[in-house]
Amino acid sequence: MILAIGAGITLVLLLASGNARRKLSSAIPPAMRPMYADDELEGNHLERLMTWGVVLTLFFAIFLPAYWLREPIRAQDKQEGLFARDYSSGEALYAANCTECHGADARGGAALSPYGSDAWPAPNLLNIVSRYEDSRVVTDIRDHIETTLHRGRPGTPMPTWGTNYGGPMTDFQIEAITDWLLVNQEGDATEASPAVNAETGEAVSGEDLYQQNCARCHGTELQGIVGPSLIGVTDRHSDETILGILQNGISIQPGNIMPPWQEAYMYPDSRFDDDALSRIIDYLHEAQPSTLPDDALQYQTPGVGEPVEQPAGDEAEADAEADSDSDSTEV
Ligand code: HEC
Ligand code: HEC
Structure with missing residues (x-):
């Protein structure tokens, strides 16, 4: 837009100056044509040229930076579009693969223990950043999530997802889920401590x-x-x-x-x-x-x-609303 206006103005100026000179000249050969008198050349004419010079300089001084200032915004719009696509595919992947254990809202749930005892808690994934905030072991939370997804947690119900480790998900899909989880983090992760009884406030034995x-x-x-x-x-x-x-x-x-x-x-x-x-x-x-x-x-x-052989459990089922029986036989 701005670029087109600039080009237009320049073109008009060029044509106008060309016309003016042509009118003076017609029959006389170029070298013999009368020119401006010295007075006029150094006065009026010079001033006019200089004014145009200043105008054009100002124009470019303002126009170019304005153009470049907009550039990052344009690039960002583009990137946001890509991110939105990634985000919704992460959301869909989560819904299709993770809800049975981590809950529909990703705030945690339960898995069947492969060892037949109680339900195995599946952690809240929306407070994962704040949970590991001061950790000496986990210093890069994105890496922690992606590695956990790629490999799963051997010995626990958390399955392996990465194709490198025999799971069903590509790197791109794992990144998309990770993006989705990271965007949805909730700052404050205060939950009742499992070491204190939430109702009575007493210490758990x-x-x-x-x-x-x-x-x-x-x-x-x-x-x-x-x-x-x-x-x-x-x-x-x-x-x-x-x-x-x-x-x-x-x-x-x-x-x-x-x-x-x-x-x-x-x-x-x-x-x-x-x-x-x-x-x-x-x-x-x-x-x-x-x-x-x-x-x-x-x-x-x-x-x-x-x-461990489990006598037909009553409490195990109470905790594990997870309905899949497949998990209990695998691993
Ligand atoms: C069969 C149940 C099950 C499914 C399905 C499952 N998880 Fe898990 N996940 C678990 C359990 C149980 C743990 C905790 C393991 C442990 O005790 O360390 C876990 C741990 C995790 C952790 C580590 C959390 C932490 O605090 O370090 C992440 C991240 C995670 N799961 C993400 C996912 C995602 C994303 C999906 C879907 C692609 C998924 N899980 C599917 C059961 C499951
Ligand atoms: C996710 C599974 C898991 C959970 C949950 C777990 N542990 Fe462990 N624990 C292990 C493993 C695996 C080892 C051995 C690690 C190794 O090879 O060094 C271990 C080692 C230990 C050791 C060292 C044993 C030795 O002889 O050196 C102690 C003590 C221990 N755990 C106590 C606990 C207590 C108490 C809890 C509950 C607060 C707990 N563990 C919860 C998996 C677990």
């Missing part, structure tokens, strides 16, 4: 904390499932060491990860304060059998993942 949060990996009797047997753990380690393990998580064998309980694993930061963790450790002492098996003092190799 060490036993309940263990059964609700640890049993799904270590077994209701400490016998070990994806996580190692914890029978003998209080003889293998001092309470201080166990506290450290619980605070920070541990991964001795590659691929075997014990999540850090103070680093926003499933819950917003510091939801298991040292007090709650100490109650769990007290319970680990209480729950030891009276006679330890011979190998109890050695490190217990985790991850054999032998499914």
Whole structure:
């Protein structure tokens, strides 16, 4: 637009000056034509030329920057269009693949545990940024989400999605879901702490904390499932060491990860304060059998993942409104 007006003005000026000169001249050869007198050349004429020079300079000085100032806005419009397309495909992919466990609104839900015990909580995905905000382990949240999607979480119900790992989703689809999740993050992730009873405000007992949060990996009797047997753990380690393990998580064998309980694993930061963790450790002492098996003092190799037979469960179903029975047989 502006460009066209500029070109038009320049053209008119050029034509006008050409005409004026042609009128003076007709028959006389160019070299003999009368020219402006010195007075006129250095006065009027010079001034006129200079005025036009200034006008044109001003015109370009204003027009060009104005044009370039608009350029980023134009580019951004274009990019927003692309992003909107990405966003809605992320939303659709989420709805088709993730709602059964993470909930229709992505605020968390439950999965069937592959080990037959209780329902396995599937975390809220809309507070994931704030949950990992101060984490020393997860420093790049986009990378964390994409890696989790690509690989899944072996040993948990979270499936593998990336084609590289045998899943059904392309890199592009995983990026689109990640974009959608990141755009929808809710700043404040205050949820009731699982270490405090929401109704009575009382501290949850060490036993309940263990059964609700640890049993799904270590077994209701400490016998070990994806996580190692914890029978003998209080003889293998001092309470201080166990506290450290619980605070920070541990991964001795590659691929075997014990999540850090103070680093926003499933819950917003510091939801298991040292007090709650100490109650769990007290319970680990209480729950030891009276006679330890011979190998109890050695490190217990985790991850054999032998499914625990579950007597037709009542409470398991209450929690897991997830209807799929396929998950319980896989992994
Ligand atoms: C069969 C149930 C199930 C399905 C389907 C599922 N998830 Fe998960 N997801 C889980 C569980 C359970 C966990 C927690 C695993 C654990 O205990 O560490 C999890 C963990 C995650 C995490 C890590 C969260 C954190 O706090 O670190 C992300 C991200 C995630 N899921 C995204 C997705 C997305 C996106 C989809 C859809 C493409 C999806 N999940 C489908 C069950 C599921
Ligand atoms: C997602 C599964 C999972 C959950 C949930 C889990 N753990 Fe673990 N835990 C593991 C794995 C796997 C290891 C072994 C990691 C390794 O190889 O270093 C482990 C290791 C441990 C150890 C060290 C054992 C040793 O002998 O060195 C302790 C103690 C422990 N967990 C306690 C707990 C407690 C208490 C909870 C609940 C607050 C809990 N775990 C929840 C998977 C889990």
